Amino acid sequence: xxxxxxxxxxxxxxxxxxxxxxxxxxxxxxxxxxxxxxxxxxxxxxxxxxxxxxxxxxxxxxxxxxxxxxxxxxxxxxxxxxxxxxxxxxxxxxxxxxxxxxxxxxxxxxxxxxxxxxxxxxxxxxxxxxxxxxxxxxxxxxxxxxxxxxxxxxxxxxxx
Numbered sequence: 001x002x003x004x005x006x007x008x009x010x011x012x013x014x015x016x017x018x019x020x021x022x023x024x025x026x027x028x029x030x031x032x033x034x035x036x037x038x039x040x041x042x043x044x045x046x047x048x049x050x051x052x053x054x055x056x057x058x059x060x061x062x063x064x065x066x067x068x069x070x071x072x073x074x075x076x077x078x079x080x081x082x083x084x085x086x087x088x089x090x091x092x093x094x095x096x097x098x099x100x101x102x103x104x105x106x107x108x109x110x111x112x113x114x115x116x117x118x119x120x121x122x123x124x125x126x127x128x129x130x131x132x133x134x135x136x137x138x139x140x141x142x143x144x145x146x147x148x149x150x151x152x153x154x155x156x157x158x159x160x
Contacts, residue, residue, distance in 0.1 A: 009039035016047055025054045042072035050081060058085050076101075076108025083117055092121045103137075112141035116148070128155055 016031030029051035036044035049064030062085055065078035080102035086095035095117070102114035119134035132155045139148045 009035045042068040042075040046078045074106045076105025080114045112138035
């Protein structure tokens with residue numbers, strides 16, 4: 001693959017991220033899709049899937065994330081995304097192994113997301129000690145997160 005194509009794909013990813021930040025999901029999807037067609041990368045497929053999910057195409061988003069994992073099994077984002085999509089579908093038990101894989105991935109930012117998602121699942125299942133463990137792990141990665149601090153404090157109060 002030539003350098004021009006690589007740079008073009010990178011620019012398309014940047015444009016997609018910019019559009020996504022502004023809530024222009026269709027435009028972002030088109031940029032991510034074009035990036036994936038130029039250079040099929042785990043990043044482009046994952047971000048494309050993220051936009052498909054926002055546009056209501058969750059099953060297709062999961063498919064794209066699975067393709068991303070095939071290309072780069074060390075990239076944590078698609079694992080977390082699949083887990084969060086399954087959570088949105090109320091398939092909590094199915095989400096857990098995906099989130100656990102995200103937490104162990106060597107290439108992943110933001111690292112606190114899978115722990116927050118696992119914590120939410122365990123909280124919903126009333127597994128308070130497991131939830132607390134996950135939220136504390138998330139706080140290690142994001143120590144200034146006020147939401148996490150509040151959740152941890154609330155769990156501590158509930159356990160007393």
